[in-house]
Amino acid sequence: MQAKELIRLSKFLSLVLRHRPQLIGIILDEQGWTDVPTLLQKANAAGTPLDIETLRFVVENNNKKRFVLDETKGRIRAAQGHSVEVALGYSAQEPPEILYHGTAERFLKSILESGLQKRQRHHVHLSRDVETARSVGSRHGRPVILEVRGGAMQNAGFQFFISENGVWLTDEVPAEYLRVLSFPDAEDALNKPPA
Ligand code: HQG
Numbered sequence: 281m282q283a284k285e286l287i288r289l290s291k292f293l294s295l296v297l298r299h300r301p302q303l304i305g306i307i308l309d310e311q312g313w314t315d316v317p318t319l320l321q322k323a324n325a326a327g328t329p330l331d332i333e334t335l336r337f338v339v340e341n342n343n344k345k346r347f348v349l350d351e352t353k354g355r356i357r358a359a360q361g362h363s364v365e366v367a368l369g370y371s372a373q374e375p376p377e378i379l380y381h382g383t384a385e386r387f388l389k390s391i392l393e394s395g396l397q398k399r400q401r402h403h404v405h406l407s408r409d410v411e412t413a414r415s416v417g418s419r420h421g422r423p424v425i426l427e428v429r430g431g432a433m434q435n436a437g438f439q440f441f442i443s444e445n446g447v448w449l450t451d452e453v454p455a456e457y458l459r460v461l462s463f464p465d466a467e468d469a470l471n472k473p474p475a
Contacts, residue, residue, distance in 0.1 A: 282338060289338045292328050293347055297358040304328075312357040312366035316349070317407070319356060345445040360443035363400045368440035370449070375430030379406040379448050380461070382417025385424050388460070396453035403441070403449035406430070425461040433457050451463070 290429050296304055297314065304326040306314050316335065323330040339347045339356070348359050360368070381396055381404065396404045406428055417423030430440060433453065441449040 281334070281341075286338060286341055288327075289330065289334070290342050290346065293338065293356075293360065294361065296323075297347065297356065298362045301364065308357070308364060308366060310367055311369050312362060312364075313350065313355040314357065316354055316356055328388070344447075348444050356387060359445040360403070360405065360447045360449060362402050363435050366402070368402075368441075368443070370443060372439040373442050375434055375440035375448060375450075376408055377429070377431040379408060379428040379430045380410050380457075381406050381426045381428055381453070382413035383426060384413065384417055384421030386421055388424050391426070392455050392458065392460075395455045396428075396458065398451065403451060404453055406448040406450065406453075408446070408448065422456035427459040427461045428453050429457040429459075 281406050284393060288340065296306060296319075297312070298324050301314065304456070306319055306322050306324040308314050316332070320332060325360065335356070336349070336353075339345075339349055346358055346361070347356055349356050357366075357368075357372050360370075383391060383396075394430055405416070407416070413425050414423050430448070433450070438452075440449055443449060
């Protein structure tokens with residue numbers, strides 16, 4: 281399969297497994313799972329040709345392992361990133377001392393005022409490494425990396441979860457646990473004179 285086709289099918293699966301299952305008439309259960317044969321049938325009927333081999337190839341080769349098949353391989357779900365109501369069932373985990381979040385420069389002022397909010401999604405998404413945060417931030421504009429004091433948050437009673445594909449999730453990050461990392465123009469973005 282060509283890289284372009286893999287991306288196209290991944291985007292289709294993200295759309296129906298995270299955000300708009302009704303677009304092709306599939307139903308996600310409480311934990312976000314849906315029946316594979318039905319998904320294939322509905323995808324085909326809605327004009328996205330998809331067979332079981334192709335689906336398994338996409339699950340296996342998606343760059344962030346966004347989709348997961350259950351043990352029977354009869355059901356599939358997105359590992360994280362939903363906007364539809366789901367309870368993914370992850371149990372709370374001890375987070376790394378420091379986690380990262382990538383955002384766009386234009387959101388910085390608001391984030392440092394009100395903290396990281398989950399917005400349309402179920403959780404705030406954090407990563408263990410800076411590079412992932414940078415690429416997530418780049419999706420929204422000029423990227424800015426924020427350091428999140430995961431250890432301190434846990435000590436204060438905040439809960440953290442890790443998705444099947446290694447994304448760290450939490451409900452919110454109050455501004456006091458954030459620090460702007462390696463961003464030379466941060467002062468400009470905040471409209472403040474440098475100290
Ligand atoms: C920002 C991708 C202003 C937040 C990635 C982000 C991730 C605020 C945007 C996953 C704010 C929401 C999630 C505040 C947060 N004021 N802006 N108080 N609080 N924001 O797309 O984290 O590739 O919902 O910084 O890998 O960018 O799709 O979240 O910029 O794991 O698998 O509001 O999506 O996964 O944007 O991305 P999003 P995100 P996939």
